[in-house]
Amino acid sequence: MSERIDKVVAQVCGVILGKELQIRLALACLLARGHLLIEDIPGVGKTTLAHSLAASLGLSFQRIQFTSDLLPADILGVSIYNRENATFQFHPGPIFTQVVLADEVNRATPKAQSALLEAMEEHQVTIDGETRRLPAPFFVIATQNPSYQVGTFPLPESQLDRFLMRIRLGYPNVEAERELLKGQDRRDLLEQLGACLRGEDLAELQHEAQQVHVSPALLDYVQAVVNHTRASAEYANGLSPRAALALLHAARAWALMEKRKHVVPEDVQAVLPGVVGHRLMSTAEGGRVNGFDMAEQLMKQVPIP
Amino acid sequence: MRERLDLRDTVWLTASVFLVAAPHVERLPSWVSLLAGMLIVWRLYLARSKRELPHRALLVVIVAGVTAGVYLQYATLFGRDAGVALIVVMLALKLLEMRTVRDATLLIFLAYFLVITNFLYSQTLPTALYMLACVWFITAGMIGINFSRAPRSVGPQLRTSGVLLLQATPLMLVLFVLFPRVEGPLWGMPTDAQRGSTGLSDTMAPGSLSQLTLSDAVAFRVAFKSPVPELRRLYWRGPVLWDYDGRTWRAPRARYARPSYNTEFYPVDYTVTVEPHGKVWLFALDLPGRLPPRALATTDFQLVSAEPVTTRVRYEMTSFLDYTYGINESEDVLQRNLALPEGYNPRTLALASRLKRQHGSDQAVMQAAFAMFGSQGFTYTLAPPRLGENSVDEFLFDTRSGFCEHYSSAFVVLMRAAGIPARVVTGYLGGETNPIGDYVIVRQADAHAWAEVWLRGRGWVRADPTAAVSPARVEQGIGATGAASALPLFMHDNPVLRRMRLTWDSVANTWNQWVLGYTAERQRTLLSRVGLDDATWRTLAGLLLAATGLIVLVLALVTLRRLRVRVHDPVSRAYLAFCAKLARRGLARDAAEGPLTYADRVTKVRPDLGTAVGDFVALYVALRYGDEPGEDNVGRLRRLARDFQP
Structure with missing residues (x-):
C-alpha cells in the first residue's frame, strides 16, 4: 500500500522539481487528516503543488483566490430563488470539493477567512440553517504571503492553530531551476498527471497512519x-x-x-x-x-x- | 537579561546604597552625608516622576566640587577617611547615571566594596551582622535585575539570595581559616586605631583615676583556668609610680630585667585579652610569673609590650598571689623611694615624725597610718573637693575625703616622710565575673591605686589604704562603695539589665576571641596542630586553593546529581553503554540525535562497523519504539552492547 505513496511522491516530484521534502511533508499532513498552510512569496510553485497533489491522489480540486473583497458566500455557496418550482436552490460554493486551494488566504478579510476556517474544523458548512457535509476526504491547502507584504490580514494564532502544518517551499536550487527552465510548461504537465490512488485507498492509508x-x-x-x-x-x-x-x-x-x-x-x-x-x-x-x-x-x- | 531598569530595580538599588552608606554617617563630615542623602532623594524623585537623569556635564561639575571639598577637608584624597568620603558621594552620584543593567551591576559591586569599608572602622559583631544583612539585600537586588521576566517578587528574590550566601558559607570559612593573616592593625594606621581609647597612664595626679572610673569601657577580659581567686585578691598590676613632685606621681624610666621572687605558692593560670589602649602596658595579677610574647618586664614587675597596644592583645599568664620580693633591694632604689619634694606638706611631715616616734618599727608605723585612715572620719568619694598646693596636707587634715589616688598618694608620702621606702602602684582591682561566658570583665571603672612599702626582711609589701577607709571597695568592687551614685548607671543596675548586659558581653567576647582574635599567631598554632609547622604564605595559598577547589567541586557534584537522570530501563541502559563505547572512539551521540540518524552518521564515518551498528540500532529501535517487547531480545541487546567493540 505504502508503495503507492512513493508513486505519488515521485509523480509530484516530477512537476515540482527539487522539493521532495516539502512534498512528503504535504502528503504526511494529508495522511494525518490535517490541513496545510504554505507560506512563501508568489511564484515558487504553491499552486502547482496543490494542484499536482490533488491530481495524483485522484481527488477533486477547486481553487479559491482570496481577495480583500471576498465574501463568505463566495466560498460556501449561495441559495438562489428558483422561479420554476418556487423554491430556493442551493448553489454550492467552491468549498464543496476534496482539495481546496485557498490561495493567498491572508489577503481576505477576517470574515472570509473564518468562513473557510470553520469549514476546515467542522468538515461541514451551515448555510441558511441547513448543515451540509463536505466531501471526504477534505483537505485544505492554504497559501499565504509572508506577513511583511502589503495588503495582508495575518491569521490570528487561534486560526493558525487549525493548520496541522505550515511549510515553506523556498527557491529551487540551481539544478532544479535549470531543469524547470528547460522543461515543459507546468500546466501541460499537470494535465497529463494521472491518479495513482484509487477511491478508498486514501481513506485506508489515513486509517493505517492512525494505527x-x-x-x-x-x-x-x-x-x-x-x-x-x-x-x-x-x-x-x-x-x-x-x-x-x-x-x-x-x-x-x-x-x-x-x-x-x-x-x-x-x-x-x-x-x-x-x-x-x-x-x-x-x-x-x-x-x-x-x-x-x-x-x-x-x-x-x-x-x- | 533586560536592558533597561524599571522603577522597582531603581528603588531597590537606591535602598541598597542607603543601607551600606548609613553607618558611615557618624564618621563623615556632615556636608558629605547631607550631599549623599540629597543625591539619593533626587534619584528617587527622578525615578518616580519618570524624568530624565541629569546631564553628564552637571555630574562632572558635582564630582569636581566634591573632590575639591574632600581635599579641603582632609588635605588628601587618599587614606581611610578621605577615601570613604569620596566613595560614598561617588556611589550616590553613580545612582544618577544608572540607566542600564550594566550600570546597575557596577553599582552593586561598588556597594559590596562599601560594605568592606565599614569594617575599617568597626569590627564588632553588630557591624558584622548588619553588613551581612546588607550583602543579603544587595545580592537579592542583583538577582532582581537579572530576572528576565516579570513577575518578580521580594520573597523568592531574598530566598535565592539567602541560598547563595549559604552556599558561600563553606568558602567563607576556608578563606577565614586559611587566608594569610597580616600582623598588626589591618590597614597599618595606628593613629586611627588609638583614637579615643582610654586607660591608665604613667602619671597620676589627683582626679586622673576618678575620671577613668566614670568610663564603662572594658579594659581587659580574663578567662581563668584555675579557680577564680577572691575578688579582694584581684590586684591587676599596672604602672608603678616612683617619683613625686608635690602633685603628680610619675613612673621612672623603665629598667628591664628578668625579675625573680621567692614563691611557688598559689599559682593562678589565666588568659588575658587586653582591649587596645594605645599605651605599652599589659596587665597581670600581682605578681606575674611569666612574660607575654613580645613583651618585657621591668624590675618592679610592670609588663611592657614591645609596641603600643593598638589592637586587641591576647596572652596566657601565670601569676603567684603569695610572694616575697625585693628583700635585697639596692640602696639606690630605696633612696629613690624615700625622696620627697622639699617645701611641701609640712603638716604631713610633722605627723610622720610623730608617728615614727610613737611607734618605732616600720611595721607599727604602717599599722598606725591604717588605723588613722579607718577611724578619723575619712570618706571615700568620687567627687572629692579640689586641693591646693600642699595637697597631701589638705587632704589628711582638712577635707578627709577622696578617692583611691588620694589615699595611696597620701599614704606613700606619709611613709616616705617616716623613712619607710614606699611607692604608688596603679592598676585595676577586682572585676565583674560573667557567669555566662565564665570569665572576668575588668573595666576602666575598676581602675585603682594602692601602695607598696618596703619592709626590712620582708621586701616589698602591698599596702592598700583604701581598704582601711572603704573595705567594701576591696571586698565587693567599686559598685558596692558609697560613691556608687556618682558612677555610671551600669554599675548599679537591676538584675535583669545586668544579666542582659553580661550576656551581650559574653557574645561580644566570643566574637573577639574567635573571630577578631584569630591572628597570624593563632593561625600558625592551629595549622601546627594539624601537622603544618611553619606554614609560609605559599603553603597557605596552596591550601586555600585546594580547599576552595574541593568545596566548589562538592557543590558542583551535588548540583549535578540533581540533574542526572537515573536510567532503570535495561534497553536504555544497553543503548547508553553502546553510545558510550562509540563516544570513546570520538563518535559521541548528540543528545538530540535519534538512534537511526546516529547509526547513519557512525556508519558513514566507520563503514567497518556498519553491520554491528545497524543490527544493534535496529534491535534497539524495535525494542524501545516498537510494540513487540521480548525478554529474549532484551537479553540479546545487552549481549550485543557488551560485545560491541568499536
Whole structure:
C-alpha cells in the first residue's frame, strides 16, 4: 500500500522539481487528516503543488483566490430563488470539493477567512440553517504571503492553530531551476498527471497512519519537547496539548511513509518544524517571523530520552 | 537579561546604597552625608516622576566640587577617611547615571566594596551582622535585575539570595581559616586605631583615676583556668609610680630585667585579652610569673609590650598571689623611694615624725597610718573637693575625703616622710565575673591605686589604704562603695539589665576571641596542630586553593546529581553503554540525535562497523519504539552492547 505513496511522491516530484521534502511533508499532513498552510512569496510553485497533489491522489480540486473583497458566500455557496418550482436552490460554493486551494488566504478579510476556517474544523458548512457535509476526504491547502507584504490580514494564532502544518517551499536550487527552465510548461504537465490512488485507498492509508504504534518512550520525547517550550524563557507561549497531538499525528503519518510500524524520534523531528513552527512565538522582538528557526532550535535543545 | 531598569530595580538599588552608606554617617563630615542623602532623594524623585537623569556635564561639575571639598577637608584624597568620603558621594552620584543593567551591576559591586569599608572602622559583631544583612539585600537586588521576566517578587528574590550566601558559607570559612593573616592593625594606621581609647597612664595626679572610673569601657577580659581567686585578691598590676613632685606621681624610666621572687605558692593560670589602649602596658595579677610574647618586664614587675597596644592583645599568664620580693633591694632604689619634694606638706611631715616616734618599727608605723585612715572620719568619694598646693596636707587634715589616688598618694608620702621606702602602684582591682561566658570583665571603672612599702626582711609589701577607709571597695568592687551614685548607671543596675548586659558581653567576647582574635599567631598554632609547622604564605595559598577547589567541586557534584537522570530501563541502559563505547572512539551521540540518524552518521564515518551498528540500532529501535517487547531480545541487546567493540 505504502508503495503507492512513493508513486505519488515521485509523480509530484516530477512537476515540482527539487522539493521532495516539502512534498512528503504535504502528503504526511494529508495522511494525518490535517490541513496545510504554505507560506512563501508568489511564484515558487504553491499552486502547482496543490494542484499536482490533488491530481495524483485522484481527488477533486477547486481553487479559491482570496481577495480583500471576498465574501463568505463566495466560498460556501449561495441559495438562489428558483422561479420554476418556487423554491430556493442551493448553489454550492467552491468549498464543496476534496482539495481546496485557498490561495493567498491572508489577503481576505477576517470574515472570509473564518468562513473557510470553520469549514476546515467542522468538515461541514451551515448555510441558511441547513448543515451540509463536505466531501471526504477534505483537505485544505492554504497559501499565504509572508506577513511583511502589503495588503495582508495575518491569521490570528487561534486560526493558525487549525493548520496541522505550515511549510515553506523556498527557491529551487540551481539544478532544479535549470531543469524547470528547460522543461515543459507546468500546466501541460499537470494535465497529463494521472491518479495513482484509487477511491478508498486514501481513506485506508489515513486509517493505517492512525494505527502506527507509539511507544511510551516516544511519548516521553513528545512530552519533553512540549514541556521544554513551556519551561524555557525563549518562547512567549508553550505548545498546547492540541499541538502535541498534532505532532503525534504527523509523526505517525511520516512513519507510515517511511514504511515503519512504529514511530521513532526521527519521525517526530522530521515533522517538528512544520508542525510547531507556526505555533511558537519568540520572546525576542519579531515574534513569529523566525518560527522555523525556533523549531530547529527546539529540536536541537531537547535531548531524546 | 533586560536592558533597561524599571522603577522597582531603581528603588531597590537606591535602598541598597542607603543601607551600606548609613553607618558611615557618624564618621563623615556632615556636608558629605547631607550631599549623599540629597543625591539619593533626587534619584528617587527622578525615578518616580519618570524624568530624565541629569546631564553628564552637571555630574562632572558635582564630582569636581566634591573632590575639591574632600581635599579641603582632609588635605588628601587618599587614606581611610578621605577615601570613604569620596566613595560614598561617588556611589550616590553613580545612582544618577544608572540607566542600564550594566550600570546597575557596577553599582552593586561598588556597594559590596562599601560594605568592606565599614569594617575599617568597626569590627564588632553588630557591624558584622548588619553588613551581612546588607550583602543579603544587595545580592537579592542583583538577582532582581537579572530576572528576565516579570513577575518578580521580594520573597523568592531574598530566598535565592539567602541560598547563595549559604552556599558561600563553606568558602567563607576556608578563606577565614586559611587566608594569610597580616600582623598588626589591618590597614597599618595606628593613629586611627588609638583614637579615643582610654586607660591608665604613667602619671597620676589627683582626679586622673576618678575620671577613668566614670568610663564603662572594658579594659581587659580574663578567662581563668584555675579557680577564680577572691575578688579582694584581684590586684591587676599596672604602672608603678616612683617619683613625686608635690602633685603628680610619675613612673621612672623603665629598667628591664628578668625579675625573680621567692614563691611557688598559689599559682593562678589565666588568659588575658587586653582591649587596645594605645599605651605599652599589659596587665597581670600581682605578681606575674611569666612574660607575654613580645613583651618585657621591668624590675618592679610592670609588663611592657614591645609596641603600643593598638589592637586587641591576647596572652596566657601565670601569676603567684603569695610572694616575697625585693628583700635585697639596692640602696639606690630605696633612696629613690624615700625622696620627697622639699617645701611641701609640712603638716604631713610633722605627723610622720610623730608617728615614727610613737611607734618605732616600720611595721607599727604602717599599722598606725591604717588605723588613722579607718577611724578619723575619712570618706571615700568620687567627687572629692579640689586641693591646693600642699595637697597631701589638705587632704589628711582638712577635707578627709577622696578617692583611691588620694589615699595611696597620701599614704606613700606619709611613709616616705617616716623613712619607710614606699611607692604608688596603679592598676585595676577586682572585676565583674560573667557567669555566662565564665570569665572576668575588668573595666576602666575598676581602675585603682594602692601602695607598696618596703619592709626590712620582708621586701616589698602591698599596702592598700583604701581598704582601711572603704573595705567594701576591696571586698565587693567599686559598685558596692558609697560613691556608687556618682558612677555610671551600669554599675548599679537591676538584675535583669545586668544579666542582659553580661550576656551581650559574653557574645561580644566570643566574637573577639574567635573571630577578631584569630591572628597570624593563632593561625600558625592551629595549622601546627594539624601537622603544618611553619606554614609560609605559599603553603597557605596552596591550601586555600585546594580547599576552595574541593568545596566548589562538592557543590558542583551535588548540583549535578540533581540533574542526572537515573536510567532503570535495561534497553536504555544497553543503548547508553553502546553510545558510550562509540563516544570513546570520538563518535559521541548528540543528545538530540535519534538512534537511526546516529547509526547513519557512525556508519558513514566507520563503514567497518556498519553491520554491528545497524543490527544493534535496529534491535534497539524495535525494542524501545516498537510494540513487540521480548525478554529474549532484551537479553540479546545487552549481549550485543557488551560485545560491541568499536
